[in-house]
Amino acid sequence: MSHSSAQAAGGGEAAGNTKAPLIVVSGPSGVGKSTVVAEVLRKDPRIWLSVSATTRSPRPGEREAVDYFFCDDQRFDALVASNGLLEWARFAGNRYGTPRVAVEEHRDIGRPVLLEIEVQGARQVRQAVGDATLVFLAPPSEEVLKARLTGRGTEDPVAIERRMHAAREELRAASEFDHVLVNTDVSQCAQALLDSVGLSGSAD
Ligand code: 5GP
DSSP, X not given: OOOOOOOOOTTOOOOTTOOOOEEEEEOOTTSOHHHHHHHHHHHOTTOEEOOEEESSOOOTTOOBTTTEEEOOHHHHHHHHHTTOEEEEEEETTEEEEEEHHHHHHHHHTTOOEEEEOOHHHHHHHHHHOTTOXXXXXXXXXXXXXXXXXXXXXXXXXXXXHHHHHHHHHHHGGGGGSSEXXXXXXXXXXXXXXXXXXXXXXXXX
């Protein structure tokens, strides 16, 4: 696996011994994590979004090293064995993990790093990185979450119920996080996320 080398963004500072923030964004499937994260990055382009390794197959339009590092099982095993992942977890039959070195490199040169990962991975980051800030995105209500999952159009009622069950489990983890934000409005939620980690955003 390779990754582009870290570059300081305009305004980013390599501030002595102080590393830039590590922000972990988590929350149940269907809560709109990727949409909120995209808005956060638009508002504050200094933030670097970590690219995860996964054993999942690429979806149409997904690009290697941009959306994920797509790995076979053997490659993923090697990453785990070499301690190359900051955290990793199984989700829906596949493995996902955060490459460790790129996170550290970006933090070291003053770029805030954001991980968009599921709850088990967030727990591992909590253990491994004392100064990480964990943000949990919650839906406005169960009904809204169900409507969003239904709105994707592909799942049958049984699959939606299964996802809702998983979501209820994940929602129980909210209290373990530093901040819980309700995703009612994407722009407001993105701004609240930046505020909660002490970054004000610069694009608006
Ligand atoms: P998807 O297959 O839809 O891209 O991602 C499935 C889930 O895996 C999402 O909840 C996503 O946030 C999570 N995920 C993506 N990358 C990582 C990672 O590196 N580690 C962990 N623990 N979860 C991840």
